[in-house]
Amino acid sequence: MFKIEILTKKGFKNPRSEHVLSDICGIGVKDVTKVEYSPLYIIDGGISSVEAETIACELLSDRITENYIVYLMQSGTERYCKVVSKSATEGDFVSVPSSDPNFSVIEVWYKKGVTDTVSESLVKAVKDLGIVKEIKVNTGHKYCLYGGVSRTILNIIATKLLANTLIQECKIR
Amino acid sequence: MKKVKVLILRTAGTNCDWETQSAFELCGAAVERVHINTLIEKKDKIFEYDILAFPGGFSYGDDIASGKILSNEIKSKLGDKVRKYALDGKPIIGICNGFQVLVKMGLLPDVKLFKQVSTLSYNDSNKFECRWVYLKTEKKIGNESCCIWAKNLPDVISLPVAHGEGKFIPNNEKLLDNLNKNNQIVFRYSSKEGNEPEYPLAPNGSAEQIAGICNIKGNILGLMPHPERYIFGLQHPAKKSFNGKYGWGKVIFQNAVDFVGR
């Protein structure tokens, strides 16, 4: 199982990040100074790491404006994620230690059974690449928030803005 | 005279195929809207047609990114054929989603390279917007465009745009220089007078206000605005027309039909 994260290259605008930031200000939270948005994909179904990189490179990222990171996920939990390939060089993305109090991450994923149209399309697109395996895809969204925000506020941002808990679940780090 | 034959390639989510058909028909062409599955089954069918059109829409929902899945599908299943067709100098047009497909499979700006070197990314406004804009027609040689699709147009025309991902971004400055140098920039968003526009007349934040580009030879045009939505004066917000009836979009289709029929 692989997890693929798509990052906007340095120097390119990510309008969605800016939009989320203004929405956060809009609900009265002033402490978030910057947002970085990244699409996430989890692909399951016996593909190799080379195939995972092909998918990340050819399909999921835009070679002009985006970079990708492919993680290998062991035993289905993220804690054992290992980077197997990436197009980004160190300078292209920021790796902030998870202990930094001024940095938090909210991930949003569909709950099981909820229609996920992007994942349905992706299954077809992967076949077009010549990878003939029955894959399963989950799509998610990652929002990196900069600025000191309490857990309570993070919860509000997650549930009032980024996710509808009826159909989505959020992981806050 | 034999009718000029046009192939409009459609797939799941294509949705500007009917009006594109009407536009070509108005210009005297015989048009078929062909599903990609049919073409993949009979790959050489493409060569039965004089003009190839990639219409607007949301191919495969624009899931992942606009035009991405279709451009991959075409490249992997029909890549050689489409490239040969393009190198033969036959007219190809990609409108809106079709432009995104051409750019993402790399048929534009350089057919020979056939590699993605530029992109159409999210509008700076972060939203889909449908509105009319002014376009400056770039005329570098003999007061005429180098693109076969863009002849016989005034300096500034208006057409509607309707997209969420139309911001043209080249991979580097050098490409932009080359596009300029080779007269490959066909349309730029502009003010009414043809000057630098501001949002919303600059609808997406494109590099150098690029709205449409062609290959060096000028037979392939890709553009975000919708010429097929302005073939009659009636379609203009203030019903403006030329020759008492038509819209500027018609000229674009007529150019290609006439080019083939010559």
Next chain:
Amino acid sequence: MKYTADCKVIEVLNLSDEQLIELSKKNVLSLSLEEMKAVQSYFKKLKRNPSDVEIETIAQTWSEHCKHKTLTGIIEYTEEREGEKTKKTYNNLLKETIFKATVELNKKWCLSVFKDNAGIIEFDLENGVAFKVETHNHPSALEPYGGSATGIGGVIRDILGVGLGAKPLANTDVFCFGDFGIEASKIPEGVHHPKRIMKGVVSGVRDYGNRMGIPTVNGAICFDDGYTANPLVYCGTMGIIPKDKIYKEVKPGDLILVVGGKTGRDGIHGATFSSVELDKESDVSAVQIGNPIIEKKVLDTMIKARDLNLYRAVTDCGAGGLSSAVGELGSKTGAVVYLDKVPLKYDGLRPWEIWISEAQERMVFAVPPEHKEEIIEVFEKENVEAVCIGEFTNEGKLTLLYNGEVVTSVDMEFLHEGVPKPVKRAVYKMKEEKIQEPVKMNSSEISISLKALLADLNVCSREWIVRQYDHEVQGQTIIKPLQGNNIEISGPGDAAVIFPYTVVKDTKRGIVLSNGLNPQYGKINPYKMAASAIEEALRNAVAVGADIRRISLLDNFCWGNPNDPEILGSLVCAAKACYKISKAFDIPFISGKDSLHNEYSIDGKKYSIPSALLISAMGVIENVENTITMPLKNDGNKIFVLGLTRNELGGSVFAKIKNICSGIVPDVYPKESKNVMEKIYQAVSENLIESCHDCSEGGIAVAVSEMAFSAGKGVKIDIDAVKTSYVLKGKEEIREEMTPAEILFSESNGRFVVEVKSDNEEKFGKIFKGTAFSEIGCVSNDKEVIFESKKNKVKIQEDFKVLLNSWRSTINW
């Protein structure tokens, strides 16, 4: 009958009344005691208990959503006016009001009314146009994006499923939201903030409509705190259909083909759920997410199959899923369905879930067996799943099998006719309306009010929404929702016109779409609300050049709990208005829908929505070249008001912002209005009108301002020249005395502001002779919008840009 492990027997035979009610509640069946008793006695006759599939099927078929029990049931109605009571019993309110008008008007150009998934009128010799508007309120409250997307997806399928399928040409959307200025702390628990609901709903309609390639061309939004917990989301679709494809007929032996999306646990109990008040623990599976690309593929392929004559009938899977779709198509014949053949999204669905799931993007076809291979090939060629799940019979029974075992065997007649007619009580007591104290304001006060009105949520620009919709896809939107003389500025158009040249070659005709809605009037007077909504919809259509002899109407009632006699009373009163006004204007209703139970309870307190009747109008325009827009065209042209201005500020936007509690709600004077509307059509056909705008929210002041700023022009208006109505003073009829503010902001129906060239003034005057009209000013070249009353020494003067900015700034994210 044996049952598999997947299918349970439900004990009903030996249940007491209390136990029957409990069963209904526990399984979200939404059946009343009378209905549960009817079920019990049916199965007593069969001498067995029903299976869970059977009980669910009955609940779906009998649901308010599918059966419209209230509006077709028995209503004992009492009306009280000025102390006098009148009583009347309706055996079927719909048939005795709205539908009755249509029957009596008996228009030959009405091709299919009140029987199919949409109403159809004649477009030209070969084609008809179909129109339907639906609501998707509860799902949109819970999941605004998914709810509104499936709302639009559902109504598009109504158009695909009318006759043998129409090609959709345009969408409409009308929303009612809470005021998004509300503080987060004041929002009830479990309710989304109105701004989030609005953003989600707009995105949902945008993403579904745009991906389907259907332009969203007309709509409205109404803001009121009463919709905070229970927003209203109306979605409409208009489509074109060849006349020889309007009728469907199922024959025994036809195969049942399910086409499109797979079936999952989505939207289980959607049909019954919509009759339940929302509460904190509302059923999560009632939420559905749509996939527009599947529906687009179905559209592309089914039109092809239609034109190859490969099927005999079609309908969409909406509320109640396969249960409703197969039940509807097979009601006169009978049907056998093998539930295990239905394609599933994932394992683990029980038979009853498969049968009533409301998974999106599915259509059901009746296919003659000889066409089976061919039709499946048409679909599969474009990657659309099409599976034969059973066949129609001639036994009059619904039989469902799962893995070889019969899990349902009930009579179609019981299913469709067995629901007991409920008897409901309705009471309407007319509220007294009286004219407010004269509104005396000086120039600067009026000026401030005008800007406040333009910026008011119910008047301000909807551009932020409209531009996110691809309102020009298909290239046929020739009168657009935002109208300007150039590209840079635009104002709010009254109606949209579609010119279907890509489908009907060489046509000159067009289709006009408009709407009318004003819940504020309904809070005071539901009769006038209904009458005004109809008139507004007609006015909007006429303002772009429509001929009222070719307009048809749709009704959509969104009401609170019909078990409350007063709420039901106001509905009856509104339905009576529909009959009367439809007859008076000689304009038929062709389809409609109701959504009742729009209530939300929290901490034991009930929040009920302000009743809302949406009227949507569709008309056929003879020549699309004779259509006009609302921005002023040329300096020096004359400006006229057509129709009389009355002192009618009740329920107006002005009354709201000035906290005026009294006032007369605008009434409708069909004779006067109809005459004016017919003459406008004549004048437009003769090219005598340059621009036209209807007067509604905000009155003349707002209408004139919008015409001016959308053109970037100035105007000079003489307030004293506006004709007010006659009133009796003693024995003498005199013009009613109104203050400048009252004249400018009154929302009297029946009025238009029009621009006429000086050269055409004489011809124009001749046409309008005998109607109330007056020249009130002219278009000026100085960019100043001026309203002046010399008599009252009042002069309002603003640069058009100031007014434009007031109008544009409210919703701009």
